[in-house]
Amino acid sequence: DKYIWQFVNGRQINDHIRIPEEIHAQTPLSVKISADLKQRGFKFVGPVIIYSFMQAIGLINDHEIECIYNPG
Template identity: 50%
Template sequence: MTKEELYIEYHDKEWGVPVYDDRKLFEMLCLEGAQAGLSWWTILKKRENYKEAFDNFEAEKIVKYTEEKLEQLMQDKGIVRNRRKIESVVTNAKAFLKIREECGSFSNYIWKFVDNKPIINSWKSIGEVPASNELSDKMSKQLKKDGFKFVGSTICYSFMQAVGMVNDHTTECFCYTKLI
């Protein structure tokens, strides 16, 4: 267990709470992708910097980023300065806007993976919680087919946990019953 206030607040008020807002879903998908190979704590501490650097994850603005803007982001010490991860946000913004146009909203598209309702798991311990599963495999494959980057199965599972598509709070956690 951690004593980090930011982490505790994220766990208690946000992680696992169902999200249907397109911009927020896009933000979380991008942040989960930025986490690849790193800890969530690293990204969580930089989250506000990410919001500022990437225009609050407004895809309509991100798709217009120039090479100059990408270079500026590569110099931004407030985010993870990995060229492929930075470029993936632009790529994902394009795919996101296309999906939104085709499906009416990104929320409609992404929530169909769980039949439009959260999956409630009943883990007794953190050790039981998987890093990925068949559903995250399916989501990853479809997102990649639809043009997204940094959306491997583990990233997709973390995304589903973060935005409440799955409730992976353990049964003794007070958030578990709050979300069922």
């Protein structure tokens, strides 16, 4: 986990989404992580897949502000 959390200095990113149009499929950070993994020999780790992974592991919180599942 140290590898992946180094990209956010160990802190979750909170996007504070207000409207659905602000939801991303990828971000500059997911592009950066994807490129780093590809340099290390990984395949099938494009920016969209990495962004989904970031959501799944809690690296990023992009729930809408009004969502009942938004912890913060």
